[in-house]
Amino acid sequence: MKNIAILGSSGGNLYNLGGKEPEKLLGEILNQMDSAGFNVSAIQFIAAEVSMDKAKDSTKAGIFLWDESKRCPVKTYNGLLKDTNDEVAVTDKRIAEKIRNDEIDGLITMSIDPVGANKEAILAAIEKKIPIVGTGGTSMAMISSKGGNVIATSGTTGTTNRTRAVSFITSLSKYWGHKFQPSFNSTAGDSTANPKGNPFKAINLKGIMQASMPGFIAMAIILAASQIPALEDFNNIFEIMLKALPVILAAIAAKQVSDLDEISIVAGVIAGTLSIEGGIIGGIIGGIGAGLLVRFLFAKSVQWRFPMTTANIIAGGFGGLISGLIVYYLVAPFALQAGNFIKFAINSAVEFNPLLAGTLAGILIWPAILGGVYHAAILPIVLLEMEKTGNSFLGSIDMVGLVMVAAGINLANIIAPRDKGEAAVATPGFLINIGFGTFVESAYPFMFSNKLVFLGSLFSAAFGGALVGYFNIRGTAYVPAFMSPLLSNNMTGLIIAMLGSLLCAFIITLIANKASKKQASQINKEISNQNV
Template structure:
């Protein structure tokens, strides 16, 4: 038989500011961790007020949440004033107490409960049956312990999050019952595999993509600093460059451990200590912090540390440990690795800028179609931007991918082979021009017509060649009108962008007309 746990309590005082004000999310995290542990939710009685219980009164708006065993969902069973919710909760309390006495409940999770009123009967039944209890809320847990309850985990709420509390509860129950439990983090199907192999959560592509807004902010500040009267923003640019490893580290730690705020704190600490290693150093520090968070969190729970202390150790010590490793050992190596990549790009451009641009333009479409772009090219773009705020390959991205995709979609708006294709092409054109992304909008037209496909690569190659000829450095992922402002050569970038758009537009236009003629010829022969 699977163990069954009931959850009782309220949004509390301090808990209200640490997840309690969003009952569905708080309780949902507990249910998710129960599923991962192979435990069933038996009942829920949770009072969620619209303000901290420290300041709430009888007239404060509130709601009562319960568990619907049939639909397997958390439901709202009563809404009204806090006073009426307390009265309604007393009915659920009696029902849970009866389930405990009937041995239909094997354990109790308590969060900011009221052992004297709203939760009196359930807690007394748990004491009588010596049910294992895990909970948070210093005052309420002290009162419950004083009654002789069987406490397997107790802690305050300070420094905790929905996820870390839920994992703490289920870890305590797992250890008490001898159940094998691995925390559920992210997708349920992958959670079990990845918990045994944490390295599988390391996704360089995902880290880079999530950190991209920081680099675009850097490029914006660089452009603004060139405007007369705004030269003081040059100092802001210097500060942002130093902050980029911190951004990368925070994102990396969050993705590797996904322990909410705890992992973010660890990542920021590691990132601050990894600044000298550049963005590669920041990534290494963040990855290390994420791995340490998981390890230390699990160990501290096993050692029965209070949840607040667990979070402090997991967030603080993990960040420091990973950061110090980068600071003293890996920073010079990471910085040099980044320099080698930039030297390689600069060397190729210096040897023959036109040839470098042509080759980059010709290869960038096969790279993105083959899945290489985000894994290899985007990190290089960000490494270039780390020093100068714009990039040679970033400029090729804009002229060879974004503008070419815009040209293909524009041609299918102006003169589509079929009327339905105009509706398909319009959103893609607008997004490419307005936001500098969504090059995949051209795929349906490229894959259905070899001439359009070849035209995309040729147009990209010509545009990339002009990027090299004018020695342009720029970026994509920004509105096309703004892109030239963020480059080092506005006129050259505009010409290169125009060549990519016009070239792909004309070739696609011609391909569509040929396609129409072939269709008409076939129809005449039939």
């Protein structure tokens, strides 16, 4: 196992590109080192409260050192910048001693001070000719001029914590002939982060759709506002936002697949802009392609020892451009037709028999969400419908058949629960159902514990769906219940449908609870008689 020391400061340009958050910057390097199987032997990082380009002697600064027992960098000093060199002198000499004792095999440096805070460590590294990688034009030039074994150097412009870390470890791995697969596990708690390995496994259509929902809801709000006579100009804004949807989806998809921070997002925006003619399907395809190309081009650029700024430009710029052009010239017409076909199928079913279509959709929506296929099958269709009109038939079914039914079940358990404890469980669920138009899972405990409530939820959803079909409603979910009618094409109809399914679920649940309480009372009475 190779032992590596990390030396650095928050830097000038680096300060605005990760240096002002030392824990995240160092954490990303440690993440990539762990992926490579390298060991951290020492850390010495000086973090100023402002960019070093603007720092003064009176600037406050902290010092982060490696804590072997905790296996993480810890802040050991907080004082004035002018005093930091004195504070790190002991650490600098200790690192130099480790290098001379062959306890450190390589250095990662970032905006260091080769003649001050890091003087002894650099002299020892030059003596032992251990490989050095890093950023900071002036400092790296000084190290090279003194005879340091610099195997990779670059500026910081256009880089991110992740791309720098991957570049550092790739260069050291190549120098030692060590195999290294970059890790794309997020150090910032990103749930969509892609583990190292096959990038295709990172493609998650459900995650892309869910993350893009705010954009669709914003578009629906603009559409509703445009119906107000004084805000007719909002129609123009709606058209602009309609074109932005593929860009949103592409940026999310690219970030999900490559997870190289800002580079991924830039590539996704480029690809999405060129994928507008393909609608949201084109945007998703363009974004996924951009993410895959970003990872490939970045890895190749690092292997070819391009400067990190150049590697980022190639990965982000060309990755997005190539994917976007492919969609623009080859994929967009087919993607648009696929989306139009799905919308045509929905509209045809509703036009053929709106009552039947609404009833079937209402019945099936609960099994869909319970079976885990809602977000994979129904949500994409909702978004495809919204792409054209700003609202959706299935979006109305969602609000009426899921949200309002859950609200009705929760309300019944607030007013007349089987026992007092259930009211405490139902109250927050009801408030979220009404206030935010989501959290239908809050009704699960009551549905699964009583067959009549479960069957009542299906009947209520079917009843509400029939009303949606009868009034030919197009709307959306994921918004407050009081707001949903404002975003629909039939405000009165949606209000009737929402109240209908809510009251239906409420009444059935009340009856079920009353029957359960009566049955429980009878059982208790029989037990008491037997004991007597």
